[in-house]
Amino acid sequence: MGSVIVALDFPRGDEALSLVDDLGEAGTFYKVGLQLYTAEGPSVVQALKDRGKRVFLDLKLHDIPNTVASGVRVASQLGVDFLTLHIVGGRAMLEAARDAAGETRLLGVTILTSLSAADLEVTWGRNNPSVVEEVGRLADLAAQYRIHGVVASPHEASSVRSRVGPEFLVVTPGIRPAGVSHDDQQRVATPSAAIGPQERTI
Incomplete structure (x- = not known):
């Protein structure tokens, strides 16, 4: 059986972290999407990592190669486990992202x-x-x-x-x-x- 990732679809970090704390050891992997990341920034990722959780940062990156690579590099430095980007961004974007990913695993968005x-x-x-x-x-x-x-x-x-x-x-x-x-x-x-x-x- 594969892993279950819990989506933190909340507008504020305190609400998201309340669920994380309620689940305790039952929840080990969490998805941070665009809404929560826009509201809280890297601090919500850091709060999850401080709790020993794995993080799936679902930002669906799609931009020119250098811009995407820079974003991927920062996500990797934050300790993000999974990060999304659009496959239709093209070969140069995908390869630049892969070269910048470090230990972060990249997931291509299909449709x-x-x-x-x-x-x-x-x-x-x-x-x-x-x-x-x-x-x-x-x-x-x-x-x-x-x-x-x-x-x-x-x-x-x-x-x-x-x-x-x-x-x-x-x-x-x-x-x-x-x-x-x-x-x-x-x-x-x-x-x-x-x-x-x-x-x-x-």
Whole structure:
């Protein structure tokens, strides 16, 4: 079975750290997203590391290579364990990020879970695009450019796993109990369905 990463989707650091402290040793790996990081900055990462927690910094970086590499280098110095960036940023950006990553593992964002095939048709100008195939194609690029893994919805995770080696990380967002609102996410799954027979991180 893979790891479970707890999303700290809070607007303030004190709320996030209250949950971390309540979970105690039951929670070892936490995701800090754009909202919380914008509000608190590196201090929230440091607070988690001071508690002995692993940190997944989900910033989905996408910029020119030097800018992304600089951001990745700072994240690595903070002790971030996982950091996200967009695969569509291209080869130069991905390779610059990889060279700056140190011990931080980079995860390439494939297609956001809020997007459907209809969205891809409009945005990418393709007729009847297959989300599974597009995610797989991007995962292949991530592996080719030495990125450590990808973020892919539970609907595409098994297909990605069949295309890449066992050391390649597959992190699946959009995991929610049955009956809970999907909010703006379209490609979601329950925890049991997401883990299934494959080892992955959710």
